[in-house]
Every structure is written in structure tokens, then in C-alpha cells.
Amino acid sequence: MSSTAAAAALPARALTIASSDSGGGAGIQADLKAFARCGVHGMSVIVALTAQNTTGVSAIHECPPRFVADQLEAVLTDLPPAAIKTGMLLSAPIITTVANHLAGKGIPLVIDPVMVASSGSRLLREDAVAALIEELFPLATVITPNLMEAQALTGLGTENRAEIAEALVALGAPAALVTGGHGIDPIDHLYDGRAHLEMPVTRYPLAATHGAGCTHSATLAACLARGMDLAGAARTAGTVASEAVRCGLVGLGAGDGPVDALDVRRLSPPTLTDRH
Numbered sequence: 001m002s003s004t005a006a007a008a009a010l011p012a013r014a015l016t017i018a019s020s021d022s023g024g025g026a027g028i029q030a031d032l033k034a035f036a037r038c039g040v041h042g043m044s045v046i047v048a049l050t051a052q053n054t055t056g057v058s059a060i061h062e063c064p065p066r067f068v069a070d071q072l073e074a075v076l077t078d079l080p081p082a083a084i085k086t087g088m089l090l091s092a093p094i095i096t097t098v099a100n101h102l103a104g105k106g107i108p109l110v111i112d113p114v115m116v117a118s119s120g121s122r123l124l125r126e127d128a129v130a131a132l133i134e135e136l137f138p139l140a141t142v143i144t145p146n147l148m149e150a151q152a153l154t155g156l157g158t159e160n161r162a163e164i165a166e167a168l169v170a171l172g173a174p175a176a177l178v179t180g181g182h183g184i185d186p187i188d189h190l191y192d193g194r195a196h197l198e199m200p201v202t203r204y205p206l207a208a209t210h211g212a213g214c215t216h217s218a219t220l221a222a223c224l225a226r227g228m229d230l231a232g233a234a235r236t237a238g239t240v241a242s243e244a245v246r247c248g249l250v251g252l253g254a255g256d257g258p259v260d261a262l263d264v265r266r267l268s269p270p271t272l273t274d275r276h
């Protein structure tokens, strides 16, 4: 195959800028699984490490912002991604570093404003919320908070996702998708500043939702990287996240089990032959 033909066959590239979950359920680990599920090459800029399992987060180690910048430069100069997602960003200095590197690049950007883990730990410092809104939201293609994050960001107590999504867009994000895992209505709600789109999702009553939001936002970025429009990418993200819960690993640890976008129970190592 000529090098041009080989290059044409290469997968789209997507980047996650987020934090590690040592338990493999959420964060970078969930994002890379979702990227693989969608057939894109996944890259990762890790901004913090969590000591975490299915029962909670016991410690957080922040990367120096200079090292976050080094990772961003390494990826952006050699492997420019076709889309990016951000997840747990932890601190204002990290957010500023990320914003400085993404400003003016015009790369589709999905921001999952991860604030609190489903197990209860704070994953975005209180004093970093303003930086997230002021520095990163204007660079986004879409932001994807869950219902509680959307309420915290807007100060609204309602469960009316249309009203909250409009308030999020008023905060400076071009589009907002309030996800449907919590609250009464199992609906992912997208508002792009002009039109509202309600996407019903199948909610499974399973104790394996750890990483559902990460899987959702990573899938959305992967679909944008593959050239889908925002509404199509959002629908696919809801479907992949819901399926990842259906395939979730209930009972893997003592707490809420991880979702599984790759349905690893279907997979096994290839059989070795004499030649190997």
C-alpha cells in the first residue's frame, strides 16, 4: 500500500483532557474505552490522578500546570485531534492552561463540567468554577453537565432541562446538553441557542453507572471527530452511554460498578497458534 493510501485509512483522532480513575471506571479510562468503541484513535492529557475505586475517591494528586502544558504541546503539534473533550479538570490553574492552549484552534470541543463524583467527592475545586465558565465555556462546541451540575452552574433548582439549558447558554456556552441519568425524566436535552432537542434515553435500573457521563461526553467527541453533526453525535452519545450501563459491571467492586462501553465480557484473548 502506498503511504498516501495508508494515511487515508487512518482513524480519526480524538483527545481527552481529564483525570485518571485508578479503578478504571470513569475519567480517562472510560474515555479511551468510548473512543475505541467509536473507532477513533484516543489520546489523553492527564491533569490529575485520583486514588479511586467503586466506593469513592481517597486521594487526588494534581499534575503541575507546566506538565499539563507539555502534554498538550506534545499532542497538538504532532497529532492534532479532530475533536477534544474535557472531563475532571480540578483547579483554576489547570483550566487556564487548557484554555490558553485551545483558544483560537477551532477544534470541536465537548466540555463535561465534572464537579462531584457519583460517590460524593468534589472533583472541581470551588474556586475553579468561575474559571471553567469564563475561560472554557466560550471555547466549547457543547457542554454536557448532568442535572445536578447544570443546577449548580446556573443556580436554578428546577428539573426543567429546557429552562436550565437556556441558562447555561446564557452563561456563554454555544450549546448545552443536560444529560438524562438523574431526575424524573430520562431525557438528554440539547439546546443550541436556537432550537431544543429532546432525546429520550433508555434508563436501566442497574448499580453500574460509574463513568456514564464520561462515556457520554467522550462518545460525543468521537462522533464529532468522525464528522457527525451535533444532533447526531448527541443521539449516538446517549445510546452508547445507555448501552454501557446495560453492559455495566454490577458487583465488580463493593460500590456502584463501572459502565462498560466495550462490553469486555464478550471479548477474549486471541487463540495462540504454534506459529506464535
Ligand SMILES: Nc1ncnc2c1ncn2[C@@H]1O[C@H](COP(=O)(O)OP(=O)(O)OP(=O)(O)O)[C@@H](O)[C@H]1O
Binding pocket: 112, 113, 114, 115, 116, 118, 144, 145, 146, 147, 149, 179, 180, 181, 182, 186, 188, 201, 202, 203, 204, 205, 206, 209, 211, 212, 213, 214, 216, 237, 238, 239, 241, 242, 243, 245, 246
Ligand atoms: N441507569 C442508566 N441507564 C441508562 N443510561 C444511563 C443511566 N444512567 C445514566 N445514563 C446515561 O448516561 C449519560 C450520562 O448520564 P448522567 O446524567 O447520569 O451523567 P453522570 O454520569 O452523572 O455525568 P457527569 O460525568 O456529567 O458527572 C446520559 O445519556 C444518561 O442517559
Ligand SMILES: Cc1ncc(COP(=O)(O)O)c(N)n1
Binding pocket: 018, 019, 020, 021, 026, 027, 028, 050, 052, 087, 088, 114, 116, 117, 118, 119, 123, 209, 210, 211, 212, 213, 214
Ligand atoms: C477521574 C474521574 N473523572 C470523572 C469522574 C466522574 O464520574 P462519575 O460521575 O461516574 O463518578 C470520576 N469519578 N473520576
